[in-house]
Amino acid sequence: MTILILGAGPCGLGAAYHLNKLGRTDWRIFERNTHVGGLSASFQDGTGFTWDIGGHVLFSHYDYFDRAVEKALGDDYYSHLRECRIRILNGWVPYPFQNNIRHLPPDALRACLDGLRAMRLNPADTNNFREWMDAVFGEGIVRYFMEPYNKKVWGVPLENMGREWLGERVSVVDLARIEKNIAEQRDDVNWGPNNRFKFPRYGGTGAIFEGIAKPLRERISCEHEVAVVDLEAKMVTFTNGLTERYDILINTTPLDAFIGKCVSVPEAVRDATQKLVHxxxxxxxxxxxxxxxxxxxxxxxxxxxxxxxxxxxxxxxxxxxxxxxxxxxxxxxxxxxxxxxxxxxxxxxxxxxxxxxxxxxxxxxxxxxxxxxxxxxxxxxxxxxVPTLGRDRALAVIQPWLENRGVYSRGRFGAWKYEVGNMDHSFMQGVEVVERLLNGGAEPTLNGSTRG
CATH class of the missing domain: 3.90.660.20 (Protoporphyrinogen oxidase, mitochondrial; domain 2)
Incomplete structure (x- = not known):
């Protein structure tokens, strides 16, 4: 059985790492860039500064991923205690905002507390992310922080976003705890899975995946961008003219772009793809x-x-x-x-x-x-x-159609599930899809479980 993996980001490398660990040699990775790591790569500029592709921090829900990172980095990393702040109203509020509103000016603090005390909505009855915010945080916190910040992050109307993705991504409100923090003048900063994190000593976040890829290099082909995917013939053609056949294809490239390169796609699948927003x-x-x-x-x-x-x-x-x-x-x-x-x-x-x-x-x-x-x-x-209202319905059309043709689309943009799109989640999606294909295992991360 020949397994082709498209993309050498965390998910593609997770699949390759697990295949290699199982002793398999019937696989290859094809990556369009000159480097591995995907969105977790790092670069050094001409003056000697190192840059990540955004603010990555290494924390994990999985022992398997931890062991892979330890093998890749050895002792070459730093361990940090998170110190995070929100800049607002000419001051700094510790993260998470809702637990530390005592740092706000008096008028803003009063508005936030009034909003919390006036809440009457049941979060379970809300229809979208914007309504959910009102139900959980109240008018003041939404007005000062949640709405303007999330508009900046997502770049879409918040009414267009679902609420099912939230999970551990947002610290919800405990009014008694907030009032106690105010009364005792206490900072409350330890919430969340990333309150402690590691960072490589050299090479930025990309050093993690360069290290993971090192023993796999002979099976990784960079500078291979997909041009056409023939799902019936099980054949991928690259822009450099190379054609590769496969039995199983693991796609970690953006799902909408991948579908756009496939031939003979039904209209219903193409229509569903149009509902994926990024x-x-x-x-x-x-x-x-x-x-x-x-x-x-x-x-x-x-x-x-x-x-x-x-x-x-x-x-x-x-x-x-x-x-x-x-x-x-x-x-x-x-x-x-x-x-x-x-x-x-x-x-x-x-x-x-x-x-x-x-x-x-x-x-x-x-x-x-x-x-x-x-x-x-x-x-x-x-x-x-973006976890839009129509995302899950679209995925319910696209993913089964692909899997019936031997294609498994995983990873941050391959699965299109932001809530399981961190580095560790993406890596484990690759591991778990291989385990499913070869040993009949489950895919708990893809299906919403991040414990392992």
Whole structure:
């Protein structure tokens, strides 16, 4: 049985890693880029700064993934305690926002508490993400943080998003706990699975997947972009003219783009594919000369005085993210902005808009412009698979049709499930689909379980 894997991101490498562990040799990975890692790759610019494709942090729900990472990195990593803040109303509120509203100015704090106390909606009765926010957080928290921040992140009307994806992604509200935090003047910052995380000593997040790929290299072919997929003949043709046949195809490329390259697709499947929505991302990395003293890991920006929704103090993750590991003389800020048809962004001006946004929000001073020694822009056309209201119905049409033809689409954009699209989830989707194909195993991650 010949297994072809399209894409050498976390999911494709997870599938390959497990095939290799099982002693299989009847598989190949084809990757369109010159590097492995997908959205978890990292790059060094011409001045010696290292950049990730967005603010990744390594945390895991799976012992299997942990062991793969340990094997890839050895002892070459740092362990961090998350310090995260929200910039709002000229101040900083610890994350999660709803547990730490005591840091807000009096009028805003009162509005948030009044909204919480006035809630009457049952979250189970809501029809979309926007209604769910009202039911869970109340008018004040929604107005000040949840609505403006999520509009920045997703780039779509929040009424168009479902609520089933939320799970552990959003800390819900415990009014008694919030009132106790206010009364005792206590910060409440330990919520969430990523309150402790690891980061590679060298090479950014991409070092994880470079390490995982190292023993698999002879079966990974980079610079192979898919042109046509003939599902009946079980044949993939690449833009360089190569044609490969398969018995099983594991696709980790964006599901809508993959369907677009398939021949003889029924109209119902093509129509379902049109209901899959995604946003793009512009990652602006700014390298500065000088020393920055700021212990925060990353920060959220819900307000309109900046284009970005998140900024990472990337020099804090590893000193080797700056030239020569010299954090006494260099620091780096990595800024993320979403774009979509609903939220257009000018790529020609985004670096300047980002710099001005950092000044507007108090992250840097006007005179710090002269200390910028590097600006690095990454355009990520596929950044977030948006969990829209029609997503699950669309997937219920597309995925069975593909599987009946020997194609298993998995990973962040292959499965199109944001809620199980982190690095560890994606890697394990690859592992689990192989286990299913070869040994009849289940796919708990794809089906909503992230315990393992």
């Amino acid at each position: 946003s793009g991302g512009l990652i602006v990395g700014l390298g500065f000369r000088g020393k920055r003293v700021d212990s925060k890991c990353w920060m959220y920006f819900p307000e309109s005085d900046s284009p970005f929704y998140r900024v990472t103090n990337f020099f804090n993750y590893s000193p080797h993210n700056v030239p020569n590991g010299d954090i006494d003389n260099y620091f780096s800020l990595m800024c993320e902005t979403t774009y979509s048809p609903h939220k257009p962004v000018d790529k020609e001006t985004i670096i300047e808009e980002t710099i001005q946004g950092l000044i507007n929000s108090g992250m840097i001073a006007e005179e710090d412009r002269g200390r910028i020694v590097s600006s690095y822009l990454m355009d990520i056309p596929y950044s977030y698979p």
